[in-house]
Amino acid sequence: ASKNVSYAKSALNGAKAHVQALNYNVQAIRDEALQQWGEKISGWVLANGGKEWQRLLSHQDSLLLVSLPVDLSLPAETNIIRISRNGSRSHARKAYYVSSARLTDTVMQGETYFFKTATGKLRSGMRLDVWFAQDEQPVEGVFVPDQAILWHDGEPWAYVQLDDELYQRKPLKSALEAAGGLFARDEFNAGDSLVIRGAQMLLSEEFRWQILDEDDD
Incomplete structure (x- = not known):
């Protein structure tokens, strides 16, 4: 009986050592994840069935490492940036802030x-172009929502309705990035009636009349 007890104690001690080793390995993984990815992303990875991590695993979402030049800083409270694969601002889409990174780009x-x-x-591994607002000073202007913005020759524009049958296309080249649209500091005035639907049709009509005028000449 004593022999069996000794064997049981030995097996128990072995199991305890194995559990301790597993706990050590788990803690080492946690520490490494925290060191490399930071607290927020590590929380996603280590959470049991977390939604954010599952979306990354299933490739619904992608995690981006944004590296800035030495002379630039990301303004505080920046939650949204615009990204593009080909340097075209007209095809840029939104990316959402997660956290600061502990990784360093060896080039930037x-x-x-x-x-x-x-x-x-x-x-x-794709390299992307990034746009974000840099001016933290308050400015006056008019917010132009995405629905009112159209792109022509690589530049953003919006139509303003002047009366029942008269519209004017105005440039947004100098407008600032804003969540859900652009913030125009020039050209637009408070109270302007922006065209939210049908802007592309107005652009087509505008150029159709230009062609007709050229033919008349």
């Missing part, structure tokens, strides 16, 4: 941040 050597966005056609 500036601040680094994690953002996430819907994966779409993005692939691992």
Whole structure:
């Protein structure tokens, strides 16, 4: 009987040592994840069935490492940036702030941040262009929602209704980035009647009349 007890104690001690080793390994993984990815993303990884991590695993979302030049800083309270694969602002889409990053880009050597966005056609290792607002000073202007913005020759525009049958296309080239649209400091006035629907049709009509005028000449 004593022999069996000794064997049982030995097996128990072995099991305890195994559990301790597993706990040590788990803690080491936690520490490594925290060191490399920071608290927020580590929380996603280590959470049991967390929604954010599952979306990354299923490639619905992608995690982006944004590296800034040495002479630039990300303004505080920046929650949204715009990203594009081909440098075209007209095709840029939104990415959402996650956290600061502890990784450093060996080339840029500036601040680094994690953002996430819907994966779409993005692939691992792609280099992207990024746009974000840099001016923290309050400015006066008019907010132009995405629904009112159309793109022509790589530049943003919006139509304003002047009367029942008269519309004017105004440039938004100098407008500032804003959540859900652009913030125009020039050209637009408070109270302007923006065209939310049918802007593309107005653009087509505008150029159709230009062609007719040229033919008359």
